[in-house]
Amino acid sequence: MIQQMGQEIVHQESIKDLGRQSRLWKHDEVCEVLKYNKGTDDVEGIILNLDALTEDLCLSSDTLAKMANVRFLKIHKVRYWDEYKFNLYLPHGLKSLSNKLRYLRWDGFCLESLSSNFCAEQLVELHISLSKVKRLWDGVQDLSNLKTIRLHDLPELIEIPDLSMARKLEHISLLDCISLCELHPSIVSLPNLKIMGLFRCSKIEILKVHSKCLRILVAYDCSSLKEFSITSKEMVCLNLRKTTISALPSSIWNNGKFSDLHLTVSNNLERLSKEGGMGSITTLNHSECMKHNAWNMPFSQPLHHNFGNLSFLETLWPWF
Template sequence: MEGKMEIKKRLRTKTVLLLLDDVDNESQLHALVQKREWFGKGSKIIITTRDQGILKVPTLVDEAYELHGMNYKDSFELFSKHAFRTNRPIRKYFSHSGRATKICGGLPLALVVIGSLLSGKSIEEWDAILKELEKSPQEDVEKKLIISIEALNESQKYIFLDVACFFIGCDKRIVIHMWESCDFCPHQSLSILQQRSLIKIRDDNQLWMHGWLRDIGRNFIRRESDMKPEKQKWVWTYEQALDVLEKMQNGGGFHGNESIEAICLEFDEQSRYPFIKEFLASLSNLRYLRVDEKSISQVDSKDFSGDSVSILTQADPFQYYHNSNFHQTIFGRLPELRWLSWNCFRKDYRLTSFSLRKLVILDLLRSNITKEWDGWSHIQRARNLKVLNLTGCQELRETPDLSFNVNLVQLILEGCRSLVQIHPSISHLKRLVILNLKDCYHLRMLPDEMGELDSLEQLLLDSTSIEEIPEWRKVKKLKILSLVECKSLKKFNFVGCATSSMELLSVDMLFTQLPKSIKNFNSLTELDLTHSAIHELPDSIGDMKNLKELKMLNTPLRKLPRAIGMLEKLERLDVGAFSKLGGEIPNNIGKLQFLRKLWIKIRRISRAPQLPGSLIDLGFLSTLTKLPFSAEGTQALLQDFAKPT
């Protein structure tokens, strides 16, 4: 209800264009666009869905338009781009390409996936696959796309279905540790899945999959298990989990269940998981367990019964919740567990005897654990642990002793707002690659022991109260250092922090100018000075020959130095300043042959030089009335300019 009121409050006086993509439930419409008066006069709302029934709401939907498939010419071209990486097929594949295009029926996703499946295969393989595809009715696209899934090897199939069920939107760099532990050859498998257009990996390393492919993958799982959830390897909804539990109970008890390998559970006032002890203990091949715990104190105790000894014991048991149903040996019987994700884990719980031998990822997001929590001594046994995620653990004031977890690769402490100290044992983490301390508002000091992290590649300190970045001589592999919104930062040793591998530096501080020593960051590919107090750039910035992106939005910059034109590899330049910036854009900027995006959001630029023809994205907010270009066709970019007001 609060969300609806907020939408109405913020948007009722604004004219908006709102796109709701891939809506699959009418409740989503009621939650976001229930009433027209929530939006200002002239607003337009576009809804895309695969279920026409959702649009049959006369008070909300004025018109419904059925999107037809692509025409044959465009379909043929799209198919060829994915099958041959060009707009037209190789001559000997021409007729086969026509067959494949007709099979896809003008559906872009089918053209992309089937084109990618056939790419690089022989004529004989094309014939066999096309014959199989032609067996399905023209309208049965799902059966055609399932052929792409069936063509995967076992490891590729596991990873595809893992993503379809659990990991859309997850960071590839985290999930990959579980797949490596399971010998799924994730680097090679992900490459194949991308080549066949079954998944995408975004620039921020998030895994993405088309909603249709997600549903096809899940339906594939259902069919493979004869539509019986208890036989599925993946159980991805809370409702499914409860259904499986009840069926196993009614079927005569909980015997060894070797099918389920990944499952998610939810505990709240609506959830009822009787006999949870026996259920979990039966999952001998479980490798991924996610538990979302909400309002646990409201769960009626009559729904939880079992032995008095538990894996999760409490110093001060809750009045209504007796978790004695989690027997001491449950997790001891989960020898294949690789990833335990327990949302809102309580400090009253004490991990005692579940198997940590193969655990590589531990998520305890938004838990109220502290440094004194008893469970840390048990986590020390997880000698193969690669990722420890403590995001949002707001009662954690100091990190625990991690000296035994020497294989840790990622330590995520984002949003630990009470954190004030990092334990000296961090020096033992010689394999640590990523340390995320974003939004640890009260953290003021970094320990000297961090200078021993010789594998560290990413250090994220955004929105902390860090006052100084020490000079760490052994941190030679640092690639990304982010200091956005570090308003207490007083000392930053540019020379000491420069490494031969540094790629991204985001600096948001009170310094008014960059030192000449910035040139020591000669491997830097991205420099972000957005929201900084920088009013002048040194000429030495021209020595940063590998720089590809330079961002200086919302800065009091006074002028653009000529040295910017010396950044030979520059692809993107964003400059947005307060009213102080004026003068001219350097003439030599036209020589930047790789420059693709140029945004100049200032008003007092009097003249622009010849601009490079490589530009594909150009934006100005200035008093300029004429822009010269060095290539034909670039004038079309003018239509995207922001007009002066």
């Protein structure tokens, strides 16, 4: 109710001149401002639901450039997995985006990269999904406020930019980036990175993470991943399901906080429990690990006789 009241107050700011409203979220009004290039410096926030489009929406190259004070830009699909019926296009390219952007989500972004003069100095969250983007930008950006990056369903992405200036980055998630062969070296040593998720990034072969704050690392279904190391003493959860990792670094067992381990048959590990640090593990998911002889015993023998150093184990996900 309070939110609706606030929205109505904002809506009345300039009802006769939509391009001067500070926030645009009503679908028809957003489309009118974008389609007819009516935006002004008064606009600070835009939300566009792509699922509600009844036709393709084509923008002039300077449509977003004219709204230089936009801090929040969300162009998204609510029904994420449904196919696109219509989309937003930039047939003449993208001149620029606001330098004041703090939140940017753009599903179905139609270009191969963001504008060449894109400035991310104020950016806190970046979400690019369902796009043919190949790279985000060139060179090194001042990313001093960036905390979250989500790059999902980008099958043509070939490069992650230099993130060495993203000293506050806490969360990075890469999903179905199937052309990405490696991560930029700057990513794996970010000082405040807490969560890294790689999902079905099938060409990444090597992952060496040296961020001291990392708590959760997921490399799920990264089918080419064969070399792996990590040095964080804050690690809580490690998921290497459907990778080809055959050995775990001994350093992770020296971490008393490490509690969740997820593996599958493709890991083909031979031994776990002789590592002294495994006493901290409370959850072990070895789903489908039919070849995984973690306790140096055939699976025909009762598992509960052979937990070795797993003295705090609370949850054991079965292999069958």
